[in-house]
Amino acid sequence: MMKRMLLLMVVGFMVILVACGDGEGESGDVDSEDNQADNELTRDEADFVVGVSQIVEHPSLDRATEGFQEALADAGLEVFYDVSLAQGDNQNAQLIAEKFVSDDVDLIFGNSTPSTQSALNETQDIPIVFTSVTDPVGAGLVDSMEDPGGNVTGTADMHPDAVPQAVELVEDLGYDSIGLVYNSGEQNSVRQIELVNEVASESGLETHEATVSASSEVMQAAESLIGQADVFLIITDNTVVSALESVLSVGQNEDMPVFVSELDSVERGGFAGFGFDYFDIGYEAGEKAAQVLQDGVSPGDIPASYPQNLFLQINEDAAEKMGVELTDELTERAEIVTTEEEGE
Template identity: 45%
Template structure:
C-alpha cells in the first residue's frame, strides 16, 4: 500500500486556527475547564519545527477534538527549530487568560511549556523521555499540571530491521543534536541494544539542522545509518539520505514518515495516531475534568507500531529487502 501524507484538516467543529504570536492577555486559567460541556475552548499549540512526523502529530491532536465534537480555537505556533522562540511561545500562552490548555510538540517545546505554564494544563507529544528531560517527575503519576504521550521507540527492533536487510552490518552511524534530550536517550538505548545485537554504534553530534550534512560526512566508514526522532536531523533528512545513496550505506529511520522521504524502512510509531492519543487526553482534561497529575504518561500500544518498508528506496542504497521482511510489513511504500 502506498502511503500518502494527509493535509491538516481544520473542520467547522474546530473553529479557528490562529497563526502568529498573539499579545499576552490576563494571567490565569481559561474558563470552562472540566464542566462537561463541548466548548468553546482555546488551546495553544507549540510546535518546535516542521517536518512530516511533527506535522502529523499536530493533525492527529486536532482530529481528537473533531471526533469528540468539541468546539476549539487552536492557536498553532511554530518555533522554527529555535529553543528561544519556543520559550517565548510558552510564555505567551502562560500569560494568555483565554488559553484553557497548552499542547507542546517535541521535547524542547515541552520543556519550555512545563517551565512557563503553571496555572493551566499542559499536554505534550513527541517526547521520548519525559522524566529525563525534566518535564514530569514520574511517568506513572506525573504529579503536576503536565502529562502527555511519549514517542519512545523500539530502538532494538529498529536496529534489528537493518540487520535483517543487511546481515553483514558491524557498525551503525547516528547523527544527533546534542541539545535534544530525546536524542540523547535514543542514542543511549541504541548503544545498549547494539551490545545485544553484536554491533557497534558510531555517533556524531550536531547543534542544528544546518550542521547535519557536514556531520554525516564523517560516517563514511559505517555499514548502516540510523536516524532517531531527532528534530534537527529529521528536518535535514534529505542530506542523510543522499549521503547514504551516494555511498551505498542503507538508512533506516525511527519514524514512519521518513520512509516516505527516502529511508528504507522502520518499525515505528504512526505519529498521527500518536497525536490523536494526546488529543484524547486533552479532551478528558477539558471536558471531563481529569487531573494531569493523576494521568500516567502514555506510550504507543503495540498495535500502533508499524513495520514500514520501501523496496525501491532500499535499491538506491544498493541493498534488497528480503521477501520475508516484505511479507510481514504492515505497509510497503513503492
C-alpha cells in the first residue's frame, strides 16, 4: 500500500510537470515549457478540468491532442488541461488514470488504447473521450461504434480500407514479402497484425514478424528481418512509431522500402502510407467532448467514429534512399512530400 501511494505521488508530480495549455504550442511539445505557459487559466479559473492521458510522445499523438484542444477552444469552452505522458508504460497510464479520478476531473481524454483502457478501469462515472484507438470494440471500450454505451466514446485511428490498400500497393510494386515490427503487448497492434496477415495471405504475399516490448528493441527487431522480407509495413504501433528512425535506417541501408500507416511518419522519412491527419481525429474527439461538457450529453449516446478521409502520400526522398523508382502512374495516385527536415 505504501509503495502504491508513493507511485501515485510520483505520477502526480509528473502530471504537474507536463501540464499544458490550449494546444497553441508546437506539435510534439506537449511537455515543453512553451505549452505549459500556454495554459493561461488556472484550475480554479477554468469552467472545466480535462485530464489528458497520452501513452507516449510522438508526432501523430501530439497532433491528435492539439486537435482535441482546438475543438474545445472553438466551442468557446474555458478548459484547464491536466496533461500527462505515460512514457510508453501501461503501469504509468494506470497511475495517471487513478490520479485523474482522485482529482475528480470533469472529463478524461485518452490518447491511445492503453490510456483509455486505464481510464475505464478506474471509473464508470467520469466521462471518457478517446482517440488514436485502433479497435474500440475489440479493446472493450465501447459496445459498438454506433451505440457505445457506458461512459466512453471517441474516434478510432484505423480506416477500414487502410491495411488492404497498403498491402495492395506492396503487391502492385512487385514485392513478395512484408516485414512486421510491433509490440505484442499492444492490443491495437495485435489486431492490425492479424488483419495484415489475413489480407497478405489472400494476396499471396508472405509476412515475417519481429516483436518488441520497448522502443530500444526496435532497431534489433528490424535488423532481424533483413533477408526475410522485401519491405517493412509499420502499423500504428506506439512503441515502434516512437522509434521509427531505427526502422528507416535499416530500410535505407538495405533498400527495403518502409511503408507506414500515418502521414506524419511519411514526412519523417517513411516511403509511403495511406493515412489521414491525426489532428482531424483529435478535433472530432474534441467535438464529442464539447457535447459532453457543454450540452450534458452522455458519452454512451454519442456514436464513436472512424477517420473520414484516407489518401496516399509518398515521400520522394525516401523512395530514392530506399531504392524505389517512382513511376508516373504512382505519382499521379499520390500526394508527393519530402522528408520533414528537408521539406521545411
